[in-house]
Amino acid sequence: MADLISGVGILPITTARPIQGLTPAPLNFPGDSSATYYEGLPVIFTAGLIEPAASPVANTGSLVGFVNGKGVGALTGAFPAGALEVDGSITVMPAVALLVFEGTIDTSAAFGTGTIAVTDMGSSYDLLQDATSKNYYVNKNSTANAIARIVGFKDPVGTVQGRVYFVIAPSKTLLGS
Numbered sequence: 001m002a003d004l005i006s007g008v009g010i011l012p013i014t015t016a017r018p019i020q021g022l023t024p025a026p027l028n029f030p031g032d033s034s035a036t037y038y039e040g041l042p043v044i045f046t047a048g049l050i051e052p053a054a055s056p057v058a059n060t061g062s063l064v065g066f067v068n069g070k071g072v073g074a075l076t077g078a079f080p081a082g083a084l085e086v087d088g089s090i091t092v093m094p095a096v097a098l099l100v101f102e103g104t105i106d107t108s109a110a111f112g113t114g115t116i117a118v119t120d121m122g123s124s125y126d127l128l129q130d131a132t133s134k135n136y137y138v139n140k141n142s143t144a145n146a147i148a149r150i151v152g153f154k155d156p157v158g159t160v161q162g163r164v165y166f167v168i169a170p171s172k173t174l175l176g177s
Helices: none
Strands: 014-018 027-030 042-046 049-052 063-067 089-094 099-106 124-129 136-139 148-153 163-168
Touching: 027 049, 099 148
Parallel strands: 099 136
Antiparallel strands: 014 099, 027 089, 042 049, 042 063, 063 089, 099 163, 124 136, 124 148, 148 163
């Protein structure tokens, strides 16, 4: 058995790279003044506004994308540049076909013990929110709301809470169908 490599915990979901060199531009949408937004947060539309998705993220075609920028707090608070625009809009990297995202893989069965395995390649898993960091991660313990299909590994096989590359199937997103 290989030695396990220690990961760095649950980090935000980020845009990794496009497939075939096509990079969609981030989009701005009106945000909900009572919601909290931060980098990597999966978002959906509710009554015409961008809102945080529930955990686990539903695989019903409602995902718009992931917040693209840094900042924590409600719309009425002060934000560093990148999370909220001056007009109160939220910058989102859309979950569209051929755009690869990077996220942490773990398991909710025994949090902090999920390792990258060769068998994860091509598998689809849920996206679940970590209660401590509030960041979302690829939960290899559940496929009930499978939305993230693993297409590559940033970290080596055997890494605990390692970083993986994943795509969202077009049928699972609002903008991709």
